[in-house]
Amino acid sequence: MKKFIPLIIFILILAGCTFKPYESADIKNDLELATSGKNILNIINTNPGNMGNIQDIDPSTGDVEGVIYIYFNDYLLNSTVNPTYFVLTENGPTASLANITVIYEPEFKRVKITAIFANNATYTLRIKNGVKSTSNSFLDGNGNEKDDGSPYDDVIYQFRTGTGTDFVDYENPVILGIFPNTGNVNVNAHFFVEFDELVESSKVVNSTKLYKINDDGSRIEINIELVDYSYIWWWGIWEAEFQVKNGDPLPERKLCEIEVVCSTITDSAGNKALPYFDDIYTASIKNYKTRFLTQGSGGDDDTPPRVNWVNIGYGSPILTIHFNDNMDITKLTSNNIKVFATVNGSYTYIPGALSISPDTTQVEYSLINLDWNNTSAVYLYVSKEVTDNSDKKWRLDTNANGIGGEVYDPTRQTMWDDHTDSDDYYKIVW
Secondary structure: OHHHHHHHHHHHHHHHOOOOHHHOOOHHHHHHHHHHOOOOEOEEEEEOOOOEEOOOOOOOOOOEEEEEEEEEOOOEOHHHOOOOOEEEEEOOOOOOEEEEEEEEEHHHOEEEEEEEEOOOEEEEEEEOOOOEEOOOOEEOOOOOOOOOOOOOOOEEEEEEEOOOOOOOOOOOOEEEEEEOOOOOEOOOOOEEEEEOOOOOHHHHHHHEEEEEEOOOOOEEEEOEEEEEEEEEOOOOEEEEEEEEHHHOOOOOOOEEEEEEOHHHOEOOOOOEOEEHHHOOOOOOOOOEEEEEEEOOOOOOOOOOOOEEEEEOOOOOOEEEEEEOOOEOHHHOOOOOEEEEEEEOOEEEEEOOOEEEOOOOOEEEEEOOOOOHHHEEEEEEEEOOOOEEOOOOOOEOOOOOOOOOOOOOOOOOEOOOOEOOOOOOEEEEOO
16 A cells, blocks of 8 residues: 555645646747747737626626736736736726736736726726737737837727727728829819828828929929818718819929828827828838829820730740830830740740831840740830830830839829839730
């Protein structure tokens, strides 16, 4: 019987041990992921959910004795689990808070917040970026995988008790687009800035500018005025409408630019506007710019050229490029027009002579240096720097927004269209 005593003692010792997550098998992996930046600290759940109802654990009192749980994807530094970084506040005059406690429960990777809440009210919980994981990983509240600090990486939740409904607006308004943003724009056109929610109209006016772009790239401001600011119900958006001061016309066949300083526009709650192409709240909010090209009159050329189509067939000794306009022959060079091919699995430049038609609308590219038997794909590149033969020398317009000569730019994006691509023509043609 004595031989079982050590085993019983060992079992009793095990049974008396308290679970410690930092001794668990997965903490090494968690730490390595967090240290490598692959395990950025995030909140994975809350109970109750956002804008959910805080349950009363003691209905015998007139107040709500409630509990909020916040679950994380990693273990937290105990020193950062305190009311400094978990800030619970009342939303309105009917709310009240007492006996707030913030407790870390590492066994569940969660923070437990208790308080006495007034009934039929709403509350805000701001979890600040200062909260850290055990490996010093930051809280990524805005989801851009960068440590932007507080308040940009803070996480905000709201909760209610009873029938409370007076939630606070913490959402940044978004500028959905600025128009016009293409070519062929009438000289009497109006200009529009569109929002996903109501913002202060006076700030929209002060933050919106119109410029004429000179040939050397410099800008001259054109005075504008607000003519309407209204809700477009069938789109569900707010729209500010501008015109040139006193209804004057725009200059003909000119590139113009509208610029909106987003950071100076706010809604009634003070939330700053964000551009559609970068709607993540950070310390540096980008301005929203868009360009358009005005029409001419009297038959003047006001349209940039495009590649209409390309002729090529297997084994063909030439590739033919068809433009929709007469081109400037000085720009139709081997520096601006190139052919590449995948030959024997390798991406290869295929040099070739150029032959230009008398009306300069077609270019033939010699393919005598192409090994068709071992070719699996052919690519054509035409630089955005090729121009038509008009007095304006309009550059190539491949992204089809009617402006031409543009580089790739992720800011040329609205809720309704996307002209971010470069005007370089680069496509698989066979």
